[in-house]
Amino acid sequence: MILSIIxxxxxxxxxxxxxxEFLYLxxxxxxxxxxxxxxxxxxxxxxxxxxxxxxxxxxxRITDKDxxxxxxxxYAGLINKQIVAKLQSLKQNALGMTGADGNLxxxxxxxxxxxxxxxxxxxxxxNIELVQTLLxxxxxxxxxxxxxxxxxxxxxxxADSIASELATSLSKKYKVNLYFCFNKSGVLIDEKNEQSIVxxxxxxxxxxxxxxxxxxxxxxxxLDNAFAALHKGVNHVWIGKAENLLLAAKGKLSGTTIExxxxxxx
Amino acid sequence: MILSIIxxxxxxxxxxxxxxEFLYLxxxxxxxxxxxxxxxxxxxxxxxxxxxxxxxxxxxRITDKDxxxxxxxxYAGLINKQIVAKLQSLKQNALGMTGADGNLxxxxxxxxxxxxxxxxxxxxxxNIELVQTLLxxxxxxxxxxxxxxxxxxxxxxxADSIASELATSLSKKYKVNLYFCFNKSGVLIDEKNEQSIVxxxxxxxxxxxxxxxxxxxxxxxxLDNAFAALHKGVNHVWIGKAENLLLAAKGKLSGTTIExxxxxxx
Numbered sequence: 001m002i003l004s005i006i007x008x009x010x011x012x013x014x015x016x017x018x019x020x021e022f023l024y025l026x027x028x029x030x031x032x033x034x035x036x037x038x039x040x041x042x043x044x045x046x047x048x049x050x051x052x053x054x055x056x057x058x059x060x061r062i063t064d065k066d067x068x069x070x071x072x073x074x075y076a077g078l079i080n081k082q083i084v085a086k087l088q089s090l091k092q093n094a095l096g097m098t099g100a101d102g103n104l105x106x107x108x109x110x111x112x113x114x115x116x117x118x119x120x121x122x123x124x125x126x127n128i129e130l131v132q133t134l135l136x137x138x139x140x141x142x143x144x145x146x147x148x149x150x151x152x153x154x155x156x157x158x159a160d161s162i163a164s165e166l167a168t169s170l171s172k173k174y175k176v177n178l179y180f181c182f183n184k185s186g187v188l189i190d191e192k193n194e195q196s197i198v199x200x201x202x203x204x205x206x207x208x209x210x211x212x213x214x215x216x217x218x219x220x221x222x223l224d225n226a227f228a229a230l231h232k233g234v235n236h237v238w239i240g241k242a243e244n245l246l247l248a249a250k251g252k253l254s255g256t257t258i259e260x261x262x263x264x265x266x
Numbered sequence: 267m268i269l270s271i272i273x274x275x276x277x278x279x280x281x282x283x284x285x286x287e288f289l290y291l292x293x294x295x296x297x298x299x300x301x302x303x304x305x306x307x308x309x310x311x312x313x314x315x316x317x318x319x320x321x322x323x324x325x326x327r328i329t330d331k332d333x334x335x336x337x338x339x340x341y342a343g344l345i346n347k348q349i350v351a352k353l354q355s356l357k358q359n360a361l362g363m364t365g366a367d368g369n370l371x372x373x374x375x376x377x378x379x380x381x382x383x384x385x386x387x388x389x390x391x392x393n394i395e396l397v398q399t400l401l402x403x404x405x406x407x408x409x410x411x412x413x414x415x416x417x418x419x420x421x422x423x424x425a426d427s428i429a430s431e432l433a434t435s436l437s438k439k440y441k442v443n444l445y446f447c448f449n450k451s452g453v454l455i456d457e458k459n460e461q462s463i464v465x466x467x468x469x470x471x472x473x474x475x476x477x478x479x480x481x482x483x484x485x486x487x488x489l490d491n492a493f494a495a496l497h498k499g500v501n502h503v504w505i506g507k508a509e510n511l512l513l514a515a516k517g518k519l520s521g522t523t524i525e526x527x528x529x530x531x532x
Contacts, residue, residue: 046339050315069344073312076362077343078335081412081420085366089418095368096342100351102361102405130403137399139368146347152355154347 002235003135003174004033004249007163010040011183012242013079022181022242023083027090029249032135032174034166035094035142037083038159043067043074063118063156071156072098075144083142095139099123099147100154102130105162107147107155121147121155123162126169160222164229171233178234180222181242186256187223189214197240201258203227223258230260268501269401269440270299270515273429276306277449278508279345288447288508289349293356295515298401298440300432301360301408303349304425309333309340329384329422337422338364341410349408361405365389365413366420368396371428373413373421387413387421389428392435426488430495437499444500446488447508452522453489455480463506467524469493489524496526 006026012018026035044054047070055062063071080096087094099105099121107121134141143166145159160180167178187209189196198209206223209215215223226237238248240255247254272292278284292301310320313336321328329337346362353360365371365387373387400407409432411425426446433444453475455462464475472489475481481489492503504514506521513520 046316049317050312072347073339073343075343076347077339077341081338081342081364081366084364085414085420086418088366088369088414088416093368094366096364096366098347098350098362100347100354100360100362102359103354133399133403137396148351148354150354152352154351 001174002031002177003170004029004031004177004179005036005163005167005170006033006179006181006245007036007038007159008181008242009038009159009183010042012181013037014040014042018242019083020086022245023086024090025243025245027087027092028246033140034131034135035083035087035140036145036159036163036166037075037079037142038145039071039075039079042079043071046070046074057115060115060117062116063120065119068119068154068156072146072154076146080142080144087140087142092140093138094142095134096142096144098144098154099157099162103127103148103150104130104141104143105147105157105165106150107157108149109153109155119153119155121149121157123147123157123165126165128169128173131166131170132173160225164225167229167234167237168232171235175235176233178226178229178237179245179248180226180237180239181245182239184241185244186240186254187215187219197253198256199253201256202260226258227260230258267440268297268443269436270295270297270443270445271302271429271433271436272299272445272447272511273302273304273425274447274508275304275425275449276308278447279303280306280308284508285349286352288511289352290356291509291511293353293358294512299406300397301349301353301406302411302425302429302432303341303345303408304411305337305341305345308345309337312336312340323381326381326383328382329386331385334385334420334422338412338420342412346408346410353406353408358406359404360408361400362408362410364410364420365423365428369393369414369416370396370407370409371413371423371431372416373423374415375419375421385419385421387415387423389413389423389431392431394435394439397432397436398439426491430491433495433500433503434498437501441501442499444492444495444503445511445514446492446503446505447511448505450507451510452506452520453481453485463519464522465519467522468526492524493526496524 084096186197237258244254350362452463503524510520
């Protein structure tokens with residue numbers, strides 16, 4: 001059975017109209033599905049209004065106790081529940097969750113090496129049986145970027161990592177397609193031209209595009225993660241704009257699809 | 267099968283040590299169970315730190331848009347997830363929920379008569395099948411005082427009402443016992459003496475105690491609600507202190523048990 005895991009980021013969540021449009025598209029997305037969401041700038045905004053300033057070390061955000069509380073309130077409270085209520089109005093039986101709920105995602109507090117990231121979790125284990133139970137009961141899990149260590153501590157966790165780990169773990173039970181909705185139309189030949197999408201990337205093409213410097217900087221870890229997911233059993237990974245999600249579902253050219261094998265083998 | 271629905275209020279939630287003790291007792295509570303929690307003063311405290319002052323009309327709190335956002339953050343985010351993480355560490359497979367999640371509790375925005383309460387919900391329907399599915403899978407629902415109207419709107423909802431409505435609806439499928447943990451040891455003969463607990467109240471005793479003015483003011487709606495629940499099929503209702511919850515579970519004298527029939531009939 002096909003399972004689609006769709007991750008949506010801050011560039012959609014921060015804008016009520018974009019979020020509404022996205023949730024409508026998500027509701028029309030066929031088959032079993034899971035939504036994973038981050039938080040966007042809302043957490044920083046609320047934090048600042050409460051006098052909690054984001055702490056940065058070497059350009060990296062640190063999750064101290066106050067920041068964890070705010071992130072928990074904004075991600076698991078405000079954003080997650082507004083998404084769930086909206087999806088319910090669209091006849092989707094959405095169930096909002098953190099990784100603590102039903103022990104969905106157990107993580108470990110990131111060990112301190114050069115930087116102490118604070119209450120940040122690295123994922124250890126996904127509760128596959130719970131996801132199966134929910135999906136079998138036609139529930140649509142809506143998962144925010146908080147996990148726990150099963151010892152009582154909540155942990156701030158990267159939403160992209162949650163989506164990837166869910167996808168790879170659930171590949172044992174489903175044919176999993178992973179969709180990353182972000183702020184560009186896909187991998188672009190020319191960064192300034194949103195039409196210049198590379199429709200399909202496999203490992204040969206990836207090697208070539210890196211050599212030609214078409215793919216560089218921030219896009220490399222994204223694609224490395226995508227290939228890592230494919231190697232762990234995920235069927236395909238898509239990256240593109242949220243508004244093109246349904247085109248992607250219908251297999252139409254709309255963003256960049258990442259596949260493990262050469263496509264000329266098909 | 268026996269199902270215990272346990273409601274805990276702000277007088278426990280506001281104090282980390284009390285909450286920790288309560289959650290330990292809850293984890294030891296035998297059988298199928300559901301936890302319902304309110305929010306305490308934390309929501310007002312956070313609201314004030316963000317410049318949102320509680321709006322009161324005739325001594326009643328009004329839930330405007332900003333207050334709803336704060337309540338959603340604090341109840342569904344911070345408190346609910348801290349409780350879930352703690353219960354997970356106590357080997358309870360807790361799953362935190364609002365009434366929007368899985369369409370658990372559908373409510374309707376309270377109609378405006380003399381007072382416009384704002385985004386406050388009156389409960390219409392409980393999703394019994396969902397609760398059964400969760401309990402059958404050994405999950406422990408942890409439900410906060412937020413519901414939805416199934417049209418996309420979250421609504422602030424009284425936690426006592428959520429506990430009572432869950433209890434009456436689930437009485438169709440389970441033998442339901444309802445526990446209200448509050449700040450007194452039970453119904454007291456002498457308000458100043460915490461030892462003077464009335465151990466058992468049925469309708470005859472209730473009529474008598476009201477006549478003698480032992481039960482008055484704030485206790486009357488509490489007991490009226492309890493009897494209403496009993497008339498709708500709930501097995502028994504208990505009110506008492508959180509720290510006596512396990513004594514209550516063991517049938518030991520610890521608070522006030524409210525039963526429909528004369529106890530001398532048993």
